[in-house]
Amino acid sequence: MVGVGPGDPELITVAAxxxxxxxxxxxxxxAALERPGMAAQIAQPWLVPSxxxxxxxxxxxxxxxxxxxAWQQAASAVAAEVAAGEQVVFLCEGDxxxxxxxxxxxxxxxxxxxxxxxxxxxxxxAASATAAAACWPLALQDEQLQVVPLPDQPDQARQLLITAxxxxxxxxxxxxxxxxxxxxxxxxELELLExxxxxxxxxxxxxxVLPAAAVAAExxxxxxxxxxxxxxxxxxxxx
Amino acid sequence: MVGVGPGDPELITVAAxxxxxxxxxxxxxxAALERPGMAAQIAQPWLVPSxxxxxxxxxxxxxxxxxxxAWQQAASAVAAEVAAGEQVVFLCEGDxxxxxxxxxxxxxxxxxxxxxxxxxxxxxxAASATAAAACWPLALQDEQLQVVPLPDQPDQARQLLITAxxxxxxxxxxxxxxxxxxxxxxxxELELLExxxxxxxxxxxxxxVLPAAAVAAExxxxxxxxxxxxxxxxxxxxx
Numbered sequence: 001m002v003g004v005g006p007g008d009p010e011l012i013t014v015a016a017x018x019x020x021x022x023x024x025x026x027x028x029x030x031a032a033l034e035r036p037g038m039a040a041q042i043a044q045p046w047l048v049p050s051x052x053x054x055x056x057x058x059x060x061x062x063x064x065x066x067x068x069x070a071w072q073q074a075a076s077a078v079a080a081e082v083a084a085g086e087q088v089v090f091l092c093e094g095d096x097x098x099x100x101x102x103x104x105x106x107x108x109x110x111x112x113x114x115x116x117x118x119x120x121x122x123x124x125x126a127a128s129a130t131a132a133a134a135c136w137p138l139a140l141q142d143e144q145l146q147v148v149p150l151p152d153q154p155d156q157a158r159q160l161l162i163t164a165x166x167x168x169x170x171x172x173x174x175x176x177x178x179x180x181x182x183x184x185x186x187x188x189e190l191e192l193l194e195x196x197x198x199x200x201x202x203x204x205x206x207x208x209v210l211p212a213a214a215v216a217a218e219x220x221x222x223x224x225x226x227x228x229x230x231x232x233x234x235x236x237x238x239x
Numbered sequence: 240m241v242g243v244g245p246g247d248p249e250l251i252t253v254a255a256x257x258x259x260x261x262x263x264x265x266x267x268x269x270a271a272l273e274r275p276g277m278a279a280q281i282a283q284p285w286l287v288p289s290x291x292x293x294x295x296x297x298x299x300x301x302x303x304x305x306x307x308x309a310w311q312q313a314a315s316a317v318a319a320e321v322a323a324g325e326q327v328v329f330l331c332e333g334d335x336x337x338x339x340x341x342x343x344x345x346x347x348x349x350x351x352x353x354x355x356x357x358x359x360x361x362x363x364x365a366a367s368a369t370a371a372a373a374c375w376p377l378a379l380q381d382e383q384l385q386v387v388p389l390p391d392q393p394d395q396a397r398q399l400l401i402t403a404x405x406x407x408x409x410x411x412x413x414x415x416x417x418x419x420x421x422x423x424x425x426x427x428e429l430e431l432l433e434x435x436x437x438x439x440x441x442x443x444x445x446x447x448v449l450p451a452a453a454v455a456a457e458x459x460x461x462x463x464x465x466x467x468x469x470x471x472x473x474x475x476x477x478x
Contacts, residue, residue: 001371003367003371005252008254009253010252010253010254010257011252011253011254011360011361012252012253013244013249013250013251013252013253013363014248014249014250014251014252014253014256015247015249015250017253018249064473064474067474068474068475068476071476072476075476095363095367095377096367096370096371097367097370097371097375097376097377097378098367098377098378098384099378099379099380100376103376103379104379104475104476106374106376107376107475107476107477108476108477110374111476111477118374120370120371120372120374121250121371122250122363122364122367122368122370122371123363123367124252124334124361124362124363125361125364125367128242128334128335128336128337128361128362128364129361131335131336131359131361132240132242132335132336132359132360132361133359135345135349135357135359136336137336137339137342137345137346138334138336138337139336139337139338139386140338140342140343141338141388142387142388142390143387144385144386144387144399145337145385145386145387146383146384146385146386147378147383147384147385147386148381148382148383148384149380149381151381160383234303235303235306235307236307236343236346237307237310237311237314237343237346237347237350238346238347238350
C-alpha cells in the first residue's frame with residue numbers, strides 16, 4: 001500500500017518510489033472500470049511498462065452493499081495475485097491512512113487473506129500540500145487541529161465552524177465540492193471568510209490555492225478543501 | 240522549507256530530495272548549538288559534502304522571549320545567506336505545517352525579509368508514519384480526526400478522551416513523553432486502552448509501535464504519540 005500524495009508526482013516518497021519499482025503488478029482504485037484512476041495518473045512517471053496494471057473498482061456511492069462487495073472483490077483480486085507469486089503494489093492518492101481506499105482494502109484483506117503480509121508506506125496529505133502551497137501553518141504550539149470531511153448538512157457544518165471559531169482552533173474541511181455554494185456564505189456570516197484558505201486539485205497543473213474570499217460561491221470540484229485558522233497563538237515571531 | 244519526514248530517510252519526498260540537492264546552504268533546527276539536530280540526521284543520506292551547514296537555534300523552553308529572539312535570529316541568518324546569493328534549504332522534521340519549526344521561521348522571515356521568496360515542500364507526519372507501521376486507519380468515511388499535542392494537565396486530557404470516546408471519533412495525541420505515566424492509567428480507567436496504539440521514535444531504527452496496553456506506565460521519550468480509535472464506522476468490509 002503506497003501513498004502517492006496529491007497530484008504532483010514528485011510529492012511521493014523515495015520509499016514509495018522504490019516499492020513501485022519493485023512491483024510486478026500495479027493495482028489502483030478507479031471509480032468506474034473505464035476511468036483512468038487518479039492515483040495511477042499521479043504515479044505514472046514511476047511506473048514501468050512491463051508491470052501489469054490491475055484497476056480495482058471502488059464505487060463512489062452511498063449504499064453499503066456495492067461498496068462492501070467491491071472491497072471484497074478487490075481483496076480477492078489482490079490475494080490471488082500474491083498467491084500467484086506476484087509482487088503487488090496498491091497506489092493510494094494522498095496518505096494511506098487518512099480517508100483512504102487502502103484502509104478498506106487492508107481491512108478486507110485481513111478478512112479474506114489473513115496470512116498475507118502487507119506493508120504500508122505513508123503519503124503526503126492534501127491538507128499538508130495545500131498548507132505548503134500557501135505557507136499556511138496548519139497547527140502551532142498547543143492548538144488542536146481537526147480534520148473532517150465537510151458535512152452534507154449546513155447545520156452540522158455551522159456547528160463545527162462555530163466551535164472552531166469560539167475555541168480559536170484550526171480546522172481542515174475536506175471534499176468541499178458542490179457544498180462550496182453554501183459554505184462560502186456560511187463562512188462569511190460567521191465572520192470566518194478572511195481566516196480561510198481554499199484549495200482545489202492541489203498538486204495538479206490546474207491547482208487552485210486562494211484566499212477563500214477570492215472564490216465565488218458556486219459548485220467546485222470534489223477534490224477541494226478549506227483550511228481555517230480563526231486565531232493565532234499569543235507567542236509568535238512578530239510579537 | 241523541506242519536510243524530511245519522521246526518522247526514516249526514505250520517507251522524504253522526491254521533491255524534497257531534489258530541493259536539498261540544489262541547495263548550497265543546508266539550514267536545520269537544533270535545540271542547542273552543540274547538538275546534531277534530528278532533521279539533519281534524517282536528511283543525512285541526501286546531503287552533499289560541499290554544502291555549508293547552518294544550524295539554527297530553536298530552544299525548547301516555555302518562555303516567550305528566548306523563543307522569539309531565536310526565531311528572529313534564525314530568520315536574519317537565513318535572509319543574510321539568501322542576500323549573499325546562496326540557495327538555502329531549511330530541513331524540518333515531519334511536515335512543514337504541523338507543529339513545525341519551519342512555520343515559525345516562515346513567519347519570522349515574512350517580518351524580517353518580506354521580499355524573500357520561499358517555497359514549502361510538505362513532509363510525512365509522524366501520525367501517518369505510525370498509522371502506516373501498524374496498518375491503522377487514522378480516519379475513515381465521515382469521521383472527524385483530532386490531532387493535538389497531549390495537554391500537560393491530566394484533567395484537560397481526560398476531557399479530550401471522554402469527548403473522543405463519547406462521540407466515537409479518532410484522536411492523535413502527540414508528544415506524550417513523560418506524561419505516559421498518567422496517560423496510560425487514564426486510558427485504562429476510561430476503557431480506551433484496548434483502542435489505543437502507542438508509537439515512539441517512529442522511522443528510526445529504535446522505533447517502537449505497539450498496542451498501548453503493551454507499554455508500561457513509565458516515562459517515555461518526547462517523540463512518542465498515541466493513536467486512538469474508540470469506534471468503527473458501520474459500513475466496513477467485514478460487515
